[in-house]
Amino acid sequence: MELDEIDRALVRALSEDMNATAGALGRQLGLSQPACWRRIQRLRDGGVFRGRRVDLDLQALGFGVTVFLGVKLATKGRVSLEDFERAVSAIPEVQIVEHVLGLFDYRLRVVARDLPDFERVLRRRIMTLPGVGNVEANVVLSEERRPGPLG
Known part of the structure; x- marks a missing residue:
């Protein structure tokens, strides 16, 4: 899959916060909400994202x-x-x-x-x-x- 600069910026932003909305990301990147959502879907369908993960604090859970x-x-x-x-x-x-x-x-x-x-x-x-x-x-x-x- 070929990624342009906007795709790379989306990947960076979503790697920091996978729950960011398409509207918020679109405003950040100068895209409309629908255009941003379509790009995110294309990245998901293309296999760039393997799912959603929770970033656990192992120390807080008692694993030191x-x-x-x-x-x-x-x-x-x-x-x-x-x-x-x-x-x-x-x-x-x-x-x-x-x-x-x-x-x-x-x-x-x-x-x-x-x-x-x-x-x-x-x-x-x-x-x-x-x-x-x-x-x-x-x-x-x-x-x-x-x-x-x-x-």
């Missing part, structure tokens, strides 16, 4: 620790990737599962209430998954969100 885990499967071929992905996706503390190329086979984003809670999740849930071999943990100390290439 975020850890990125690199997981190397020990028994490739004996355990299917789909079996591992299905099992790890069922763990509520695992927010993101990424199949990656490099030193590890998977990268997981895991949240926990604190370090003892993370250790429990690691020992009782992640390390018991089918095929798990080496695991490397990186605790997030701080996070800065960047707007990305359209920002």
Whole structure:
């Protein structure tokens, strides 16, 4: 899908506030409400937006620790990737599962209430998954969100 400058501005604005109205966005971008609404629909129909998300404050919900885990499967071929992905996706503390190329086979984003809670999740849930071999943990100390290439 080809995006012009107005489309990119709409994507930027909606990435900041997905609930912004077409009228408000149109006024901001110099478009009528119907023209803005048609552009948003075209972007949705074109697959630019994958849905609406709620941006949760994990600290406010009691999750004070975020850890990125690199997981190397020990028994490739004996355990299917789909079996591992299905099992790890069922763990509520695992927010993101990424199949990656490099030193590890998977990268997981895991949240926990604190370090003892993370250790429990690691020992009782992640390390018991089918095929798990080496695991490397990186605790997030701080996070800065960047707007990305359209920002």
